[in-house]
Structures are given as structure tokens and as C-alpha cells.
Amino acid sequence: MTDQRDAARQRAAMKQSSTDAAQASGLPADEAGTARPLPPQTLAVDYHSVLAGSPDAVLLFDIDHAVLIDANHLAEQLFGRPLAELLQGGMEQLFPARQADGTTSPQLLQEKMHATQQGRIVVFRAACCHRNGHAIACEVRLMRVSASGRQLVHARVIDLTERNLADALRAGQNNLLEMIARGAPLQPTLERMLLMIEGQSRGVLCSIMLLSKDGKTMRSAAAPSLPPAYMALLDGVEIGPGVGSCGTALFLREAVVVSDIEHDPLWAPYRELAASFGLRACWSQPIFGQDETLLGTFAMYYREVRSPRVQDMRLIDMATDLAGIAIGRARHEEELQRHRTHLEELVVERTTALTLANSELAAALSHLSITQDELVRRDKLAALGALVAGIAHELNTPIGNGLVVATTMAERTQALRASLPDGLRRSELETYLAQASEADAIVLRNLQRSADLVSSFKQIAVDRASSQRRHFLLRQFVAELMLPLSATLKGSSHTLQQDIAGHLALDSYPGPLGQVLSSLFENCLRHAFDGRSNGVISITGRASEDGKSVLLAVSDNGVGIAADDLARIYDPFFTTKLGSGGSGLGLHVAHNIVTGVLGGQISASSDGHGATFTLLLPVVAPQAPAT
Numbered sequence: 001m002t003d004q005r006d007a008a009r010q011r012a013a014m015k016q017s018s019t020d021a022a023q024a025s026g027l028p029a030d031e032a033g034t035a036r037p038l039p040p041q042t043l044a045v046d047y048h049s050v051l052a053g054s055p056d057a058v059l060l061f062d063i064d065h066a067v068l069i070d071a072n073h074l075a076e077q078l079f080g081r082p083l084a085e086l087l088q089g090g091m092e093q094l095f096p097a098r099q100a101d102g103t104t105s106p107q108l109l110q111e112k113m114h115a116t117q118q119g120r121i122v123v124f125r126a127a128c129c130h131r132n133g134h135a136i137a138c139e140v141r142l143m144r145v146s147a148s149g150r151q152l153v154h155a156r157v158i159d160l161t162e163r164n165l166a167d168a169l170r171a172g173q174n175n176l177l178e179m180i181a182r183g184a185p186l187q188p189t190l191e192r193m194l195l196m197i198e199g200q201s202r203g204v205l206c207s208i209m210l211l212s213k214d215g216k217t218m219r220s221a222a223a224p225s226l227p228p229a230y231m232a233l234l235d236g237v238e239i240g241p242g243v244g245s246c247g248t249a250l251f252l253r254e255a256v257v258v259s260d261i262e263h264d265p266l267w268a269p270y271r272e273l274a275a276s277f278g279l280r281a282c283w284s285q286p287i288f289g290q291d292e293t294l295l296g297t298f299a300m301y302y303r304e305v306r307s308p309r310v311q312d313m314r315l316i317d318m319a320t321d322l323a324g325i326a327i328g329r330a331r332h333e334e335e336l337q338r339h340r341t342h343l344e345e346l347v348v349e350r351t352t353a354l355t356l357a358n359s360e361l362a363a364a365l366s367h368l369s370i371t372q373d374e375l376v377r378r379d380k381l382a383a384l385g386a387l388v389a390g391i392a393h394e395l396n397t398p399i400g401n402g403l404v405v406a407t408t409m410a411e412r413t414q415a416l417r418a419s420l421p422d423g424l425r426r427s428e429l430e431t432y433l434a435q436a437s438e439a440d441a442i443v444l445r446n447l448q449r450s451a452d453l454v455s456s457f458k459q460i461a462v463d464r465a466s467s468q469r470r471h472f473l474l475r476q477f478v479a480e481l482m483l484p485l486s487a488t489l490k491g492s493s494h495t496l497q498q499d500i501a502g503h504l505a506l507d508s509y510p511g512p513l514g515q516v517l518s519s520l521f522e523n524c525l526r527h528a529f530d531g532r533s534n535g536v537i538s539i540t541g542r543a544s545e546d547g548k549s550v551l552l553a554v555s556d557n558g559v560g561i562a563a564d565d566l567a568r569i570y571d572p573f574f575t576t577k578l579g580s581g582g583s584g585l586g587l588h589v590a591h592n593i594v595t596g597v598l599g600g601q602i603s604a605s606s607d608g609h610g611a612t613f614t615l616l617l618p619v620v621a622p623q624a625p626a627t
Helices: 002-025 047-052 073-079 105-117 161-182 186-198 228-234 244-252 265-276 310-418 426-458 474-488 510-528 586-595
Strands: 057-062 067-071 122-129 135-147 150-159 205-211 218-222 256-258 281-288 294-302 470-473 495-500 505-508 536-543 549-556 601-606 611-618
Touching: 057 073, 073 122, 073 150, 105 122, 105 135, 105 150, 135 161, 161 186, 161 310, 186 205, 186 218, 186 310, 205 244, 205 310, 218 228, 218 244, 218 294, 244 256, 244 265, 244 281, 244 294, 256 265, 281 310, 294 310, 310 426, 470 474, 474 495, 474 510, 474 536, 505 510, 505 611, 510 536, 510 549, 510 586, 510 611, 586 601
Parallel strands: 495 536
Antiparallel strands: 057 067, 057 150, 122 135, 135 150, 205 218, 205 294, 256 281, 281 294, 470 505, 536 549, 549 611, 601 611
């Protein structure tokens, strides 16, 4: 109601403006106050003749007086208004109160007219309005012209209805073919097709009936706009001559057009039924498959007496072709499913036969499993023996060194105590103190070495619950980790580099991750640059393609890793620096942490010009198990 009142007020204002302008300019006005157009002969150009020859609807609008002064016959047809009625108002009578986007039509016209008065040719699409109230999709082209000192607007209006319908039909056909190709269920496909056809012709109600397998009755397949009760009454009806449009079309295998159901003998048994649902016309055409197999029938109903036009027959032909493809595809799928079912039955039969053979195989597998378990147990014991031997070997050296020094100092202390009654010379005391200081240093160094080894041994079984989980930025975390590591490189020619995207974030365990990276850095320093200078250790990070993981790579330009060693670098106590301070546990512990608490993977590669350790870490680490 608000839109109607706004439009009425604007029309009244424009009418008053027209009256005022007419009075001021001397134009004649009718009794309603609307300025009447000047006769064509008063214009320098006979625009009426020009408009009459146009292939489109054309109107001539007087800007100064806001009235239409002429229109051709096509404009009368397009808007359903005679010329005399068109000339009673302005352009606003040709448009609804509002456009589809909510803009008021007077506001739209004011904007476009203003642009036209600036000398521009204005082209826009808008909804126009037929006299009976239905909307018309149009393209409007406005151009300013001058005639006998009057400022006019030449308005050319093109009806886009047919073009839009053709576009919608083309798009609908493509969508249907895609549905058929995807193997979409038959009923939704047919309903989509019927709705597409109904959108092409005002007032049409479509249906598809399928012929039963015995070829005697018809079954309702799709009718999205027809009353369900009506379709239910037709479902299962036997086909034959005089059984309405669809039953007769199926029986005769040809199109049946009934323009007036009430007076057509083919509908005699069902005349009252159709009338009770307000159906007055029905055109039906059979649907055939590729091999001319009769599949069903397509029908178009109307609630008025009506005969098909040429474009209607084109729609019917297109609909039956599409329906034939869809139904044929569905029947083919049904046949394939029948074969699949038969195949499944054969598989079940063969499976039963194989079950007996599998029972014998299961007994053999059980014996094999027992053997495998025994082998695994032996392997575990062997690994445990190697671990204990390695621990004993590594701890024996520092503990033995400390024990020898402590024993030696005990003997010297006893000798010093024995010499006290005879008097102790200053030189003897100084010698003893120097030896004691040296012994202390040796003992402390070896005890520290033992403590470090014990700490490394404890890390072999990573305690997943010992580290705190949190969100952190990977680049910032690595930068903080590199600070103390960089300090250890001062005085050397080696450098640390990083190239990690600033947005990479992890929900993980920074403590264990830091331990892994530190171990990898230490491994580079110990093994990569043996006898080399200007070494570079770089760490790079990027997101995986799916965004669920992070690829972190630690690489160096050192001597690389021998191919034979790559397969063993994660084994406990494997080291190429035995006797030079390497325990062989660093990479083993790092591997356990990455694959355990961090929930990722670690791999190593070497091309002879350095080595690269690549970590694939999930952005969200797995939850640590409860302890």
C-alpha cells in the first residue's frame, strides 16, 4: 500500500507539473489537466511516420511537459494500451511501482531521464507493466532529440520475454542433461523438466505418465503442478481409445490434441473428473526410447479452452526427447542393477565355497602368527640387549675415568696423611692441591657426561604428558629457538638461516618440537661441517597443499650422509662419531618425538652436497593419552 501511495503521489505531482507547464507554455490541456501533444505537423520532422516504421515499440516523450506525445502501434501492443490512453500520462504509467531490486520506478525514471538530458544515450533493463498488470522484462533505450525547439526523448522498448525464455530453456536443458549424465533419480529429473516447460508458457500444467511393463496401464511419474488427487485417480488406468488424451496417445502411439475437454468424445469417461479440477484442455504426445520402445506420454494441461501454437509443439517435441533420454537412462540403470544383483548372488555362492578353504588357511596362519610372535619377542630381546650394552658402554668410560681419578686421589691423600707426623713441606702441599684441583675437574667433567647420557637415555621413551600444549606461531618460535643456537656459532664461519611464512600456526607441543630442532642443529654441527668452513644451516617452513599440515625442513651444505647410513640414522646408538662424543641417541630420540607426541613424520635425504631432514607435522597435534 505504501508503494502504491508513493507512486500515486508522484503521478499526481507529475500531472500537476504537466498542467502548470502547459499553462505557462500555451500548450493545450485536456479536462484532466494533462497537456495534449502538438499535432505532428507542428514538428520539423514527422516523427509519427518515423515511429510507425520502427521494428520495436517506440514512444516519444516531451521532457518539458512530462507527457508522452506519440507512440507506434507496437508500443500499443506491448503495453496493451491504445494510443489515446498512452497519451494521457507520462512514462511512469509503463512501469510497476517498484522494480525487482526494490528501487521505485519513478526514482529509476528520474535518474535515467536526468542522464538523457545530459546528452547521453541511456540503455537499461527494467520491468515494464502491461495494462492487465503482468510484468514485462524489457530493455529501454533513451535518446534526447530536438524538434521545433522542443526537448524530446525517443524511447525504444524491446521486449526481452522471448529472449529470456530462450535463455532459461537453454540453461534448463543443460542442467537436465547434466542431471541425466550424473545418474540423478528419475522423478526429480522429470519434475525439474516439467517445471522448466511450465516456465515457458503461462498457465500450463505438465505431467508424465509411464507405460507399465506389461504395456496395459499407465502410471503417474511426475506432475509437480497438477493436483495430487487428480494424478492419483489416473494412476493405474488401462490405456485404450477414448481414455482421455494420455491413454489414447499411448494406445495409438501418436500425439493426441484435445483443445476442449468438455466437448471432446475422447474425454467422455473422464469429463466430469477433469472439470472438477478445472482442467479444460490437454495435449499429449508419446515418449519413445532410442529403439522406438514406447516408454510413456508427456501432457500439457490448461485451465482454458486452448489449441497449441507452433512454439507449443516445439516445446512438446523437446520435452518428449528429454524425457525419453532420462527414462531410457533410468531403465538402463535398472537393468544394470539387476545384473549387479545377479552378480552379487554369484559372489555369495563363490564366497561360501571359499570359506571352507579359508578355514584351512586360517589354521596355517595361526601357526604362522605364533612363529611371528616368537620372532618379534626375540627381536625385542636383541634390541634390549643392544640398548643395555650401549648404555653400559657409554656410561663405563666417564664413570671409569672418574673412578680411576678418585682412587688415585684417595691413595695420595692417604700418603699425605702418613707424612704429617714427620712434617709437611710447602712444596708437597702445593703439589697435592694442584693434583686435587685437576682430579676435581676430571671427576666433575665425567660425572656431567654421565648425567647427560642418563638424560638422553630417559628421552628414548618420550613421556607424552610431560609437555604443555599450546597455540604458537612457528616463525616466532623458531626465531626464539635460534637465538641460543646462533650464540654457539660465534667465532666460527657457520651461519643459521630461516625462511618460514609468518602466518603458519600450530596447536602442538613446543617443548618436544624445540628438542627435535635442537637435536637436528646439533647433528649438523657435529657431522656436516667436518673440516669445512662457511657452513650454512637453514630451516624452511610452508603449509601443505591441503592446509592441514606443515612441512618443516632443516638442511645444510655439508658433507652429506652416505647412502648406506640413511637407513640406520634413527637406530639407537648408531653414530659415525663413536669415541668422539657422539652417543647415537640424538636422531633416535628426535624420531620418537616426531612420530609420537607430535603425531608427524620425519625423513632424511642427501645428494652428496649436504643433507635435509624434513618434518611433516599436523597443524593440530594429536591429544596426548591420559596417564
